[in-house]
Each structure stands twice: as structure tokens, then as C-alpha cells.
Amino acid sequence: MEASILIVDDEPGSLQVLGHMLEDLAEIQVATSGAEALALAEEAPPALILLDAQMPGMNGFEVCARLKAQPRLADIPVIFVTANASTQFEVASFELGAADFIAKPVIEPTVRARVKTQLQLKEMTDRLRRTATEDGLTGLANRRHFDESLMREVMQAQRSGSPLVLCLADVDRFKAYNDCYGHPAGDRCLQAVARALRSVSQHATDLVARYGGEEFALLLPHTSLEGAALVAARAQSALEMLGLPNRGVGPDARVTLSMGVACFEPPRQRRQAELGAAEVSHQIVARLLESADQALYAAKHAGRNRSCTASPAGDGSWWVAHPDDNMPTWRPLENAGA
Numbered sequence: 001m002e003a004s005i006l007i008v009d010d011e012p013g014s015l016q017v018l019g020h021m022l023e024d025l026a027e028i029q030v031a032t033s034g035a036e037a038l039a040l041a042e043e044a045p046p047a048l049i050l051l052d053a054q055m056p057g058m059n060g061f062e063v064c065a066r067l068k069a070q071p072r073l074a075d076i077p078v079i080f081v082t083a084n085a086s087t088q089f090e091v092a093s094f095e096l097g098a099a100d101f102i103a104k105p106v107i108e109p110t111v112r113a114r115v116k117t118q119l120q121l122k123e124m125t126d127r128l129r130r131t132a133t134e135d136g137l138t139g140l141a142n143r144r145h146f147d148e149s150l151m152r153e154v155m156q157a158q159r160s161g162s163p164l165v166l167c168l169a170d171v172d173r174f175k176a177y178n179d180c181y182g183h184p185a186g187d188r189c190l191q192a193v194a195r196a197l198r199s200v201s202q203h204a205t206d207l208v209a210r211y212g213g214e215e216f217a218l219l220l221p222h223t224s225l226e227g228a229a230l231v232a233a234r235a236q237s238a239l240e241m242l243g244l245p246n247r248g249v250g251p252d253a254r255v256t257l258s259m260g261v262a263c264f265e266p267p268r269q270r271r272q273a274e275l276g277a278a279e280v281s282h283q284i285v286a287r288l289l290e291s292a293d294q295a296l297y298a299a300k301h302a303g304r305n306r307s308c309t310a311s312p313a314g315d316g317s318w319w320v321a322h323p324d325d326n327m328p329t330w331r332p333l334e335n336a337g338a
């Protein structure tokens with residue numbers, strides 16, 4: 001997809017001049033006010049913003065400050081276009097997070113050179129960020145991104161009081177798959193499973209990650225155990241629809257998933273008096289991971305191709321649902337896999 005540049009100026013003539021100078025470098029969007037610029041940026045973040053500093057109503061400084069305050073928009077480079085070339089103005093703009101300046105009246109070669117530099121830098125930082133946060137094989141979030149998101153979402157759940165679900169999903173009998181079809185085919189199988197898992201998470205705040213090897217993680221903020229059960233069922237039917245054979249297991253066997261689900265439901269009254277909030281969050285993260293892992297182990301133990309759920313018992317301990325035929329029995333977390 002072609003990069004886009006958002007040009008913001010209250011004078012339509014300036015928009016036209018700048019737009020004409022840059023139209024072969026990127027798709028051009030224009031806004032004649034700060035409010036319109038913010039709305040456009042939120043709808044589809046551009047690669048670069050050229051921002052008139054002096055505008056009636058919300059001026060360029062305020063627009064820049066609001067962009068930098070939103071994590072999703074903070075990394076968009078902003079070039080101020082200004083007739084004010086004072087040192088004081090420059091320092092204040094850099095302190096706000098501006099990437100560069102273009103002096104008015106604008107000169108085409110200077111504008112194009114400065115814009116090209118910022119577009120290249122943006123492309124490079126985007127690529128680096130993707131490499132640092134994406135799993136190379138599947139394109140899902142990688143383990144590091146997942147770990148950071150889990151901690152952040154636990155803290156957010158503590159603040160908002162909203163439940164948070166963690167679901168670990170492991171491909172069943174994947175060693176047999178690799179042994180039967182070879183490692184490259186195993187990789188393609190993991191890519192297909194990743195696509196299927198991505199398709200079952202429907203909220204913008206959901207995160208699907210490769211947890212490691214043939215194990216995946218779904219992090220579902222603002223989701224209860226009932227919601228998690230729906231997502232888990234959708235994941236299992238997505239795998240069924242894929243219909244990938246696993247002849248390493250048997251002539252009619254298919255690739256399936258086992259899932260372990262755990263939910264953090266923040267207590268109504270805070271019982272964190274003597275512990276720091278960060279320490280509490282670390283404990284919750286550890287408990288969630290341990291619980292989802294135990295529930296996953298229970299799902300494997302019960303025959304695979306199913307999901308098991310770990311639930312808090314109310315006294316601070318967790319229990320794992322262990323499906324014995326159709327009658328789930330509940331076991332304390334410590335003995336869940338026994």
C-alpha cells in the first residue's frame with residue numbers, strides 16, 4: 001500500500017502548492033483545520049504530517065501535542081511548516097516531538113528533500129518495529145510483544161476492573177506431523193493455524209501471538225469466561241474447516257488444537273494494601289500463565305482437540321476444569337495435570 005502524507009493548512013492555496021510538489025511521492029490527504037487533521041489521522045494514520053503552525057482555532061502546536069499523546073499516532077513524524085523561524089519556536093517544536101521544519105515561503109527542492117528523508121526514516125523504523133514485535137514465520141505477535149502486552153493488559157484490567165482472558169492453544173501431535181510431512185510442510189501448517197486463529201479474534205484489542213514452537217496465545221481484554229468459551233469454540237471449528245490431514249497420527253486424522261483458558265477477574269475491593277501495584281501485576285501474570293498452562297495440560301490429558309478452563313476458586317487459588325467424559329470435575333491448580 002502506498003504511503004500517505006497528510007497536509008494541514010487553513011489556506012487552501014498552500015495546500016494546493018504543497019500537494020502539487022509532493023503528489024508523486026505519496027498519496028496526498030489534506031485538512032484545513034486541526035480538528036479535521038486529528039480525525040483523518042485517527043481514521044487512517046498517515047506516514048507523515050506536514051503541519052501549519054499558525055492556524056485559527058486549534059494551532060499546530062496543539063495538534064502536534066494531541067498526536068503525540070496517542071500511542072497509535074505518536075510515531076507519525078510531524079514537519080512544521082512555518083513562517084516563524086525563531087530559535088524559540090524551533091526549540092519549542094522539537095520539545096513537542098516535531099521531526100523537522102520547512103520555512104514559508106516553501107521552496108520545492110527543499111520540501112521534497114526533507115519529506116523524502118522523513119518518509120525513508122519512517123519506513124525504516126516501521127520495518128524495525130515489525131521485526132522486533134512480529135514472529136518471522138507466522139506474522140503474528142512474537143513472544144516478546146506478547147509478554148509486554150500481557151503485563152500491560154493485566155495492569156489495565158486492575159485499573160478498569162474489567163476481566164482479561166488468556167488462552168493458550170497448542171497444535172496436537174505436531175511432532176507426528178513434522179515426522180510425516182517434513183519440517184517445511186510443518187512450517188506451512190503453523191502458518192495456516194496462525195491465519196485461522198487470527199480470523200477468530202474479532203475485537204481490535206485482542207492479541208494473537210506465537211507463544212513458542214507450535215504453541216499460540218490469545219489475549220482477550222474485556223472478555224469473560226463465557227466470551228472465551230465462544231472464541232475457543234470458534235478456533236476449534238476454524239481448524240476443523242481447514243481440514244488439514246495429519247497422517248502421522250492415523251489415516252483419517254486431522255490437525256487439531258488443545259486449548260487452556262484462564263481469566264483474571266479483578267476483585268471489587270482492592271486487597272493490594274501491603275504490596276506495590278507492579279508486584280501484584282507480576283503475580284497475576286504468573287498465575288494467569290500457570291493456570292492457562294495447567295488447563296492446556298488438562299485438555300491434552302483428556303484426549304486433545306478440546307479446551308479446558310481454569311477458574312479462580314474465590315479464595316485466591318485457581319481450579320482447572322478437568323473434563324471426564326461429559327462431567328467436568330474441578331481440580332486444584334497444583335494437581336491439575338495429575
Ligand SMILES: Nc1nc2c(ncn2[C@@H]2O[C@H](COP(=O)(O)OP(=O)(O)OP(=O)(O)O)[C@@H](O)[C@H]2O)c(=O)[nH]1
Binds near residue numbers: 174185186214300
Ligand atoms: N515445522 C516446525 N515444527 C516445529 C516448530 N516449532 C516446534 N516444532 C515442532 O513441534 C513438535 C512439538 O512436539 P511435542 O512437544 O512432542 O508435542 P506434539 O507432538 O504436538 O504432541 P502433543 O502436544 O502432546 O499433542 C516438535 O517436533 C518440534 O520440533 C516450527 O517452527 N516449525
